[in-house]
Amino acid sequence: MIHFVILISKQGKLRLTKWYSQYSAKERSRAIAELSSAILSRGPKLCNFVEWRGNKVVYRRYVSLYFCMCIDHDDNELEILEIIQHFVEILDRYFCGVCELDLIYNFHKAYYILDELVMAGELQESSKRVVTRLMDSLDLLVEESKEKANTIRNMIAQVTK
């Protein structure tokens, strides 16, 4: 099971955190501090895994951003590595070529996508298409409601004029 997901930049700035197991605020900040120092200091060509407090953290670097997932001791690390890749591919498709700035300013969207992908600490959907389609339909709905609101506002404006 995935216990938490952390996105952290090369400079040690947090970009996203999602906790699937219960952690107190103190434990969270300690986990982030310990892991960012452990992971950011690792050289290239080493394993993408770090043992941490009896669990394992699988990380993968994309340019300047580290995607980290904490899993149980007996989970399949390579699979998690691919789940991260899967997540990034979906982000890439959604943002049409994702870059770190997208995740900084649109972090809530990244959360939504993560929610569609991982639920209760397990991968819930392994089809890229299903996830993107759902995200798109949500966006469409938001657009529509925005338009509707605009037309209503216009109508009110016209009436009150």
Next chain:
Amino acid sequence: MGSQGGWGQSKEFLDLVKSIGEARSKAEEDRIVLSEIETLKRRIAEPDVPRRRMKEYIIRLVYVEMLGHDASFGYIHAVKMTHDDSLSLKRTGYLAVTLFLNEDHDLIILIVNTIQKDLRSDNYLVVCAALTAVCRLINEETIPAVLPQIVELLGHPKEAIRKKAVMALHRFYQRAPGSVSHLISNFRKRLCDNDPGVMGATLCPLFDLITADPSSYKDLVMSFVSILKQVAEKRLPKSYDYHQMPAPFIQIKLLKILALLGSGDKQASEQMYTILSDIFRKGESTSNIGNSILYQCICCVSSIYPNTKSLEAAADATSKFLKSDNHNLRYMGIDALGRLIKINPEIAEEHQLAVIDCLEDPDDTLKRKTFELLYKMTKSTNVEVIVDRMIDYMININDHHYKTEIASRCVELAEQYAPSNHWFIQTMNKVFEHAGDLVNVRVAHNLMRLIAEGFGEDDEGADSQLRSSAVESYLRILGEPKLPSVFLQVICWVLGEYGTMDGKCSASYIIGKLCDVAEAHANDDTVKAYATTAIMKIFAYEIAAGRKVEMLPECQALIDELSASHSTDLQQRAYELQALMGLDVHAVESVMPLDASCEDIEVDRSLPFLSSFVQQSLEKGARPYISESEQSGMSHVNIFRSQDPHEVSGHTLRFEAYQLPKPSPPASAPIAFAPPTDLVPVSDATYARDIQPPPKVPSSLDALSADVGVRLRLEGVQKKWGKPTYSSSAAPSTSSTSQKTVNGATHLDGVGSMSAQARDTRDNLYDSRRQQVEVSAEKQKLAASLFGASSSKNEKKPSSHKTIKGSAGNVEKPTIMVKAVTSSEPTEKTSVPPPPDLLDLGEPAPETKPSVDPFQQLEGLLGPAPVQSTPDSSVVAGPREPDLMALYSDIPMTNLSGTSTNPTVTDLYAVSKNPQGATNVSTLKKGPNPQDSLEKDALARQVGVTPSGKNPNLFRDLFG
């Protein structure tokens, strides 16, 4: 889509993010965040905040909270937002509360109502949002409030909702297993769902359920196998493919489940062998995802009832992992090896050098994994080497958690396999010296007892030798500046008991040392107490031996100090010591007998020496003593009752009976509902098994699927083929090796068609390998000590046993060669472009151009940029990932679009703009959608985000 290209946030928020991004220190960041919190507090409290504005505030709160600051003042607003009618706001609200609130938070109760309402919504997107929230927020208490609705949603026409409902139930099972135990039939039904996503999701709860009780799901083995077969044969829709693999995540989950179901069950395992060997055969070891399936397959094979052929395939795959250059694969290989040696310890022998390479690798993670493997394969023959290595490693690490773990492993191995007393003491000393504060106190007590009792052999000489060597080493160690408290306690105790035993050290020398200890650890009362008592013992021996001991001044000072101590314990010890010194020889001998730490102290509980006193008092008219048991008759009964385990557990869990009728024997006993801890002490295996079925009893729906007869039979099998039997069955190596020959022969047939050239290269490889082996004599020595004397395979005279092995080794190498050939073949590469493996890519890419600022690029566009970008893009994106966007080609394009959409920006960069250069570069462009990235870039600049020298990569496509 507008929401994708731009960042629909306000200037304020963008500024905040920007200033945080530019903060140079944590303190500066904190200051910015704190002022943001103040602003938000004020704004949120304003009356009539427009909803859309509020949405942004909430998102800003999420941001603040993510950075580790407390945003609890805004939680209630997030909760309110979940009530909103607009889906966009509702989602924001849900997102915020799922991020803010732990499931034990007080505000949860306010959301349950909204969730209930939303689960009933007509709009499936609203239901989705609610289900996502359910997974995070609903706790054990509130499960009943939403459970019926969620069960209903399992039949919803939209597959997204069915899937999320399954996941929600999976979550409930994790929180409170009892809450969904009656829904197992629903999970079974969902397994046949015609949407692969729902089926895949259902595997999660089933995995948990099967982990808890595999025997009830044996009937599903066939279904899982056939699903796995269909998946592997690419029967699922193409959209589930991942890097050309058919639904790998589902395959992995299925393999995990099969591993559980086949564990110790020959009949079930037999159904799996075919599909497992199919997967091994199809296994694609060039991609990461292919390897992850192979790894899961190995795990499965090592867990189910062993089968020679699949074990061999697993061993092959493992050796490929171990021989890889990729650290990740070697890590997985070590792990896989650790699983396989449980079944066949001989497998490790072939890979000894690979294992040692991993052990000496600079990568900490790999090293630790290798230690884990060594720990699993420790025997009395190699314990010294392994434990020494572990201790060496332990000394050099700072990670407390891991230090504790490895220290306790050292202790465990030393206690279990110690070849000699002396070695044991030395090892324990090292462990205590470097990790004394981390090991369990119990370990210290064990050590003291061991030194006192010896190793159980009736050899007084050896024991006293052990003791004097301990004393000697402790006197030496006392010179070290910083010792852990537990270790000092052991030292003091041993010095007190045996310090003067062998007559090498004088009493005053030892006492002086002990006084030093007490003085140096003025804050540690326990150490001081141990030291004082040790001093007392030394005095006692001396007095008993009739020698006069002069009182050292520092000892007197210590006694004086302790007599005035705040600790009553220390005071008492000091006074006792003083009193003891005034006693005569005879009294001292009976108070502190020599070397009596192991004598049992007999306690006569009837206290006969008091009877005359009691008699006297009774005569004087005192009331006779009534024993405790007589005082309360009830407790007497209780004692009686507690002898019946059934009664007790029924007693503790009485309240459960409200939900379930008193079960009738024999199928169920009330203990079934006892917490698992209660089951632990039950040593009788059959008893434990008897009580497994009851959780199923309530779900009468389920009774059909699992007939009791079959289950019972399987349990019989399980017992017969239980884990311990594996090792013993694997032990007679003759049978297994002879089988190996057979397999080796068939293998040879299989590769018989291989070209002679390949054979040559194989031989060369073998030779070069042999050379390499001979060179690293040191490693070989290590290997020999780790894996036993037979390890030097190359020099060993080929006995009949060995030749068999050699041929097996030969068989295996060609397969690797074949792999190497295919991977170097260019045609292969072009026809099937390997999936973008960013693992490798992420590493060199940043190094090639860490300091390049896109803006500089932009300005220098006229000349150098196109030239420069050509080699760069080939390095970065390369021919392997044609679909990925190359960064450099992006920028000029962006600039062009800036002209059209954003005049202000153009003005700034007009000087550097050169249409010709831009078109030149744009021909190199490979990105999926230039328009969007252009907009994005322009927007970023408008906001004022500049990729500073500190972080030039903000704009870079994560894939390139």
